[in-house]
Amino acid sequence: MAVDMRLPTVRKQISLSGSQSTDGKHLVVPGDVITSDTGFMRGHGTYMDDEKLTASVAGEVERVNKLICVRPLKTRFNGEVGDVVVGRITEVQQKRWKVETNSRLDSVLLLSSVNLPGGELRRRSAEDELAMRDYLQEGDLISAEVQSVFSDGALSLHTRSLKYGKLGQGVLVQVSPSLVKRQKTHFHNLPCGASIILGNNGYIWLYPTPGQQDEEAGGYYTSLEPVPLPDREVISRLRNCLLALAAHKVLLYDTSVLYCYESSLSHQMKDILKPEIMDEIVMETRQRLLEQEG
Amino acid sequence: MAGLELLSDQGYRLDGRRAAELRKVQARMGVFAQADGSAYIEQGNTRALAVVYGPHEVRGSRSKTLHDRAVINCQYSMATFSTAERKRRPHGDRKSSEMSLHLKQTFEAAVLTQLYPRSQIDIYVKILQSDGGNYSACVNAATLALVDAGIPMRDYVCACTAGFVEDTPLADLCHAEESGGGTTLALALLPRSENIALVQMDARLHQDHLDALMEAAMMACKGLSKVLDSVVRQHLQEVSVLTRE
Amino acid sequence: MATVQVSEAEKVYVMHGVRDDLRVDGRGCEDYRHMEIETDVVSNTDGSAKVSLGHTDILVGIKAEIGKPRPMVPDEGYLEFFVDCSANATPEFEGRGGEELGVELSNTLYKVFNNRHSLDLRSLCICPGEHCWVLYVDVLLLQCDGNLFDAMSIAIKAALFNTRIPKVHISEDEEGVKEIELSDDPYDCMRLNVENVPCIVTLCKIAHRHVVDATLQEKACSVASLLISVTHKGMVTCVRKLGRGSLDPDSIFEMTETGKRVGKALHAPLMELLQKEESLGKKRQKVGFLA
Numbered sequence: 001m002a003v004d005m006r007l008p009t010v011r012k013q014i015s016l017s018g019s020q021s022t023d024g025k026h027l028v029v030p031g032d033v034i035t036s037d038t039g040f041m042r043g044h045g046t047y048m049d050d051e052k053l054t055a056s057v058a059g060e061v062e063r064v065n066k067l068i069c070v071r072p073l074k075t076r077f078n079g080e081v082g083d084v085v086v087g088r089i090t091e092v093q094q095k096r097w098k099v100e101t102n103s104r105l106d107s108v109l110l111l112s113s114v115n116l117p118g119g120e121l122r123r124r125s126a127e128d129e130l131a132m133r134d135y136l137q138e139g140d141l142i143s144a145e146v147q148s149v150f151s152d153g154a155l156s157l158h159t160r161s162l163k164y165g166k167l168g169q170g171v172l173v174q175v176s177p178s179l180v181k182r183q184k185t186h187f188h189n190l191p192c193g194a195s196i197i198l199g200n201n202g203y204i205w206l207y208p209t210p211g212q213q214d215e216e217a218g219g220y221y222t223s224l225e226p227v228p229l230p231d232r233e234v235i236s237r238l239r240n241c242l243l244a245l246a247a248h249k250v251l252l253y254d255t256s257v258l259y260c261y262e263s264s265l266s267h268q269m270k271d272i273l274k275p276e277i278m279d280e281i282v283m284e285t286r287q288r289l290l291e292q293e294g
Numbered sequence: 295m296a297g298l299e300l301l302s303d304q305g306y307r308l309d310g311r312r313a314a315e316l317r318k319v320q321a322r323m324g325v326f327a328q329a330d331g332s333a334y335i336e337q338g339n340t341r342a343l344a345v346v347y348g349p350h351e352v353r354g355s356r357s358k359t360l361h362d363r364a365v366i367n368c369q370y371s372m373a374t375f376s377t378a379e380r381k382r383r384p385h386g387d388r389k390s391s392e393m394s395l396h397l398k399q400t401f402e403a404a405v406l407t408q409l410y411p412r413s414q415i416d417i418y419v420k421i422l423q424s425d426g427g428n429y430s431a432c433v434n435a436a437t438l439a440l441v442d443a444g445i446p447m448r449d450y451v452c453a454c455t456a457g458f459v460e461d462t463p464l465a466d467l468c469h470a471e472e473s474g475g476g477t478t479l480a481l482a483l484l485p486r487s488e489n490i491a492l493v494q495m496d497a498r499l500h501q502d503h504l505d506a507l508m509e510a511a512m513m514a515c516k517g518l519s520k521v522l523d524s525v526v527r528q529h530l531q532e533v534s535v536l537t538r539e
Numbered sequence: 540m541a542t543v544q545v546s547e548a549e550k551v552y553v554m555h556g557v558r559d560d561l562r563v564d565g566r567g568c569e570d571y572r573h574m575e576i577e578t579d580v581v582s583n584t585d586g587s588a589k590v591s592l593g594h595t596d597i598l599v600g601i602k603a604e605i606g607k608p609r610p611m612v613p614d615e616g617y618l619e620f621f622v623d624c625s626a627n628a629t630p631e632f633e634g635r636g637g638e639e640l641g642v643e644l645s646n647t648l649y650k651v652f653n654n655r656h657s658l659d660l661r662s663l664c665i666c667p668g669e670h671c672w673v674l675y676v677d678v679l680l681l682q683c684d685g686n687l688f689d690a691m692s693i694a695i696k697a698a699l700f701n702t703r704i705p706k707v708h709i710s711e712d713e714e715g716v717k718e719i720e721l722s723d724d725p726y727d728c729m730r731l732n733v734e735n736v737p738c739i740v741t742l743c744k745i746a747h748r749h750v751v752d753a754t755l756q757e758k759a760c761s762v763a764s765l766l767i768s769v770t771h772k773g774m775v776t777c778v779r780k781l782g783r784g785s786l787d788p789d790s791i792f793e794m795t796e797t798g799k800r801v802g803k804a805l806h807a808p809l810m811e812l813l814q815k816e817e818s819l820g821k822k823r824q825k826v827g828f829l830a
Contacts, residue, residue: 322828322830326596326627326681327594327682328594328629328682328683336829341581343681353630367633369626369633369634371625373600373623373677374600374621374675374677374679375581375584375587375601375602375677376581376583377583380602380675384623386634386635416630416633418627418630420625420627420679422679423581423582
């Protein structure tokens with residue numbers, strides 16, 4: 001057995017030297033006037049106060065042409081069409097599932113937005129409606145894509161592609177959505193021997209890299225065969241690496257995760273989450289990421 | 295004044311402060327990992343923790359759901375060991391329920407709830423150590439927690455108390471001054487617009503003095519807002535330095 | 540209890556992991572998560588401690604008050620426990636939501652700690668039959684990520700170690716009326732001997748094995764767990780089965796053996812840490828919630 005007890009450590013102040021701190025970023029807090037120029041459009045995280053465009057959250061100002069938004073450091077998931085999400089079924093209703101996706105309202109997965117076994121163009125029958133719980137039941141995890149956003153901000157999801165669907169054995173890691181970097185693909189088979197789905201909503205799914213055989217399963221069959229120990233070791237190590245990176249607010253994408261994994265190899269898996277080891281590994285990862293950028 | 299001299303002839307208070315001086319304020323955002331937002335504040339010996347969950351789907355009875363804005367749900371409680379005399383219950387008594395209601399009203403004035411129809415935002419505050427100005431410590435902690443959770447607000451909400459002793463308004467009362475029997479005014483202010491989110495006075499006061507007292511409380515709130523502002527900016531810079539690509 | 544949802548496949552994954560002695564977070568079956576302990580964090584209590592175990596955060600405050608001894612044991616003081624499952628830990632505890640769990644936790648703590656084998660209750664007696672010290676042990680749950688009992692027992696032991704009770708002088712006037720006088724000097728105080736205070740080990744039965752320090756996810760995969768409180772000598776002071784499932788006698792025996800071994804091993808590092816913290820004295824930078 002192992003038990004590690006210690007006194008809490010005083011947090012190190014991050015030195016904010018002049019050049020580094022601002023970094024050309026425009027940081028605002030709630031109530032800060034961004035501009036009084038009326039030629040701009042008001043985006044997320046702002047409001048109009050007496051003709052003045054004012055920030056309503058603390059974060060970084062982003063300008064896209066005439067549109068001004070403030071992106072907060074940490075927030076619930078603000079889904080956009082096309083985002084990849086990982087979510088958990090919370091309720092089975094008539095013709096729809098309710099899915100928890102770390103959004104401000106539960107998302108909806110309509111029965112008509114899923115591929116049912118037996119081909120894409122099948123009609124949904126009354127039997128399908130009755131058998132909904134056989135496909136997905138409360139507690140099940142799914143990967144999906146945002147299909148549309150309702151007027152109240154709730155998301156409508158779909159799983160009409162073979163890469164989406166019910167998730168089998170693996171580990172879920174939850175981080176802040178703002179830490180997941182937007183990329184062309186959020187599905188990666190990492191060379192260290194496991195696969196990862198980096199959901200835009202901050203839910204990250206780690207699972208053993210699938211073989212060829214379960215391609216045609218339609219996404220509803222989950223293998224309950226034991227996952228081999230080496231795969232588990234990789235997954236557990238990746239899990240701890242993700243948490244270490246998130247604790248130090250490093251953006252998560254395939255390269256950062258992989259570098260962190262490699263830096264962690266000199267340590268025991270269960271030690272990765274100890275503060276001093278976490279510091280060391282993340283520092284090494286940052287260094288490598290900087291070098292790679294050149 | 296019940297034997298205690300709250301303001302000496304030289305103009306010093308019990309703890310050595312000047313009349314308009316605030317207590318030392320220290321705060322931190324992002325104390326807990328599991329909540330959407332959290333903050334801790336120390337104002338002198340008063341210590342408070344605030345945690346924010348949401349916005350999320352309305353829990354419990356769906357009848358609470360509002361179709362045009364978010365529901366704000368507050369709970370104020372005190373740790374049983376927070377007061378000099380041990381408390382028997384952390385919450386649920388009349389005073390805590392009243393405090394919860396006041397907090398709700400205060401934050402409904404500041405949070406842009408219309409952006410989140412049908413959702414709910416939970417704000418839970420806990421007094422860990424009580425030494426006067428519990429309401430204001432809670433408001434200030436909750437403001438920081440809301441900022442941490444990225445919930446849009448018109449402005450910060452800063453709260454402070456003020457009292458009136460021997461024709462002098464005193465800012466940021468400690469427990470001994472609060473229980474001294476004088477007038478206490480609690481004020482929650484949106485500092486930039488100088489709009490008042492909540493004002494409450496519990497004892498009688500001559501009308502002529504009210505302006506002076508309000509003025510003192512507003513000055514104190516603005517002083518506090520500077521402190522909160524620096525805490526938020528520091529946090530913002532630290533995190534943005536860390537996340538830079 | 541704060542709950543997490545777990546799908547069938549996740550459950551299977553967790554169970555197979557336990558079978559292979561490799562848990563989701565890389566720990567073995569008998570490993571604890573990293574623990575941080577600090578005492579003297581709330582200044583208006585007589586003793587306090589803050590413990591964080593993974594994402595479980597516990598704050599304990601102890602206040603000593605003078606009360607009347609229980610009639611059955613006139614020469615002993617006693618302890619009172621209160622566990623506040625605050626809404627800060629999880630919205631489920633809002634309003635009266637945490638009350639049931641709070642009562643369950645505090646009753647168990649009472650059984651574990653309030654007996655003369657764990658603490659020298661006689662030392663809490665001021666004047667037999669008339670006055671004694673009552674220690675109000677208030678536990679505040681700030682964050683909840685499984686294994687509350689173990690974290691609480693460690694926090695309580697640390698807070699008891701930190702507790703300083705003012706010395707009392709009893710004077711008697713001619714008519715035999717006793718007068719109790721508390722010492723004004725903050726250094727003139729009594730410490731408690733915490734040597735025999737037990738630590739709790741909760742063992743979660745998952746598939747055919749059991750694990751210590753289960754996370755909420757692991758707890759959701761287990762049907763029943765066993766709580767054992769163990770002193771530094773390895774003496775078991777309390778055993779309880781928790782949860783809705785049932786356990787067979789063989790596994791209870793196995794779990795007790797593991798619990799004894801693990802529990803015994805918790806004490807030495809804890810005491811070492813508390814002594815170390817005390818020896819740092821004023822040099823130690825207080826961390827509390829600000830770091």
